[in-house]
Amino acid sequence: MNTSQRFAISIHALTLLAASSGPLTSEAIASSVDTNPVVIRRTMSGLRAHGLVTSKPGAHGGWRLVRPPQQIVLRDVYQILGGEDVLSIHGHPNQHCPIGGRIKGPLKNIFNEAQTELEKSLGKYTVADVLSDIRKTRS
Amino acid sequence: MNTSQRFAISIHALTLLAASSGPLTSEAIASSVDTNPVVIRRTMSGLRAHGLVTSKPGAHGGWRLVRPPQQIVLRDVYQILGGEDVLSIHGHPNQHCPIGGRIKGPLKNIFNEAQTELEKSLGKYTVADVLSDIRKTRS
DNA sequence: CATATTTGTAACCATTATAGTTACAAATAT
DNA sequence: ATATTTGTAACTATAATGGTTACAAATATG
Numbered sequence A, B: 001m002n003t004s005q006r007f008a009i010s011i012h013a014l015t016l017l018a019a020s021s022g023p024l025t026s027e028a029i030a031s032s033v034d035t036n037p038v039v040i041r042r043t044m045s046g047l048r049a050h051g052l053v054t055s056k057p058g059a060h061g062g063w064r065l066v067r068p069p070q071q072i073v074l075r076d077v078y079q080i081l082g083g084e085d086v087l088s089i090h091g092h093p094n095q096h097c098p099i100g101g102r103i104k105g106p107l108k109n110i111f112n113e114a115q116t117e118l119e120k121s122l123g124k125y126t127v128a129d130v131l132s133d134i135r136k137t138r139s
Numbered sequence C: 001c002a003t004a005t006t007t008g009t010a011a012c013c014a015t016t017a018t019a020g021t022t023a024c025a026a027a028t029a030t
Numbered sequence D: 001a002t003a004t005t006t007g008t009a010a011c012t013a014t015a016a017t018g019g020t021t022a023c024a025a026a027t028a029t030g
Helices: A006-019 A026-033 A037-049 A074-081 A104-122 A127-136 B006-019 B026-033 B037-049 B074-081 B104-122 B127-136
Strands: A053-056 A062-065 B053-056 B062-065
Touching (some): A006 A026, A006 A062, A006 B104, A026 A037, A026 A062, A074 A104, A104 B006, A127 B104, B006 B062, B006 B127, B026 B062, B037 B053
């Protein structure tokens, strides 16, 4: 997932929805994120597929949260977006080499554990936490 | 750093060096990794700049470890390679929006903490651990 | 000293991922 | 009906990456 901004954009959008009484259009979200509405639709459609948000087309349509923001854990958002593992194994080490032929397993174990710790950390925060942090921030 | 294989390649190369009595050429390392020698030189030059390995040009030259493999912590290798943060903030949220104008700080805190946990996990293992894992692996 | 070996590095290409953009169909509220 | 809004395909521009070629510089050895 690395360099992708989708995770940050998703949290931004969810936080906006958490702070809003009614639904928000892709246009409105895109304006706050400063990007194109299509980028928002693309990003949000994954969250919708996993039941975090709903959308309604047409006049007075837009996006809204399905669950209260206290129940939207950042780890879940991260996992929905999926994407590459943060640490990736190199493609095709030489199987005829005693090191190259056996390094993938050990590496995979170490990389998986590290990623699990990263996700565990994201599991400590919800969209509600982000919103309350923002409200504590002086402008 | 995400999708990049440089971290995995570096650990692979360091593990090869740990298992070798003499120096190894970029050619030999590249053969085990299955890539081009220039890719190895590029990757290793960063490790050399940080004192993990040395290189010598010319006949019977090549790469060798500076420290024993028990003292090469994977977190240090990871940090040397540097690159992007694993979780990246989106570029330019709208500063006139009460959410967009304040979301960067809270996000940065959460992302930094998660990355620290990832690196802490990598801090638990050394190149010697990888080599010993490999030696336990049945071929 | 001549030669073979090996790193150092610049330059370039191909591939891939991403964000951004345009365009338009379909759905919806009024 | 009409205006609004999502859904989605298609395309472009940009950037990162790995791979490759080419050649200079350094080094060991006979």
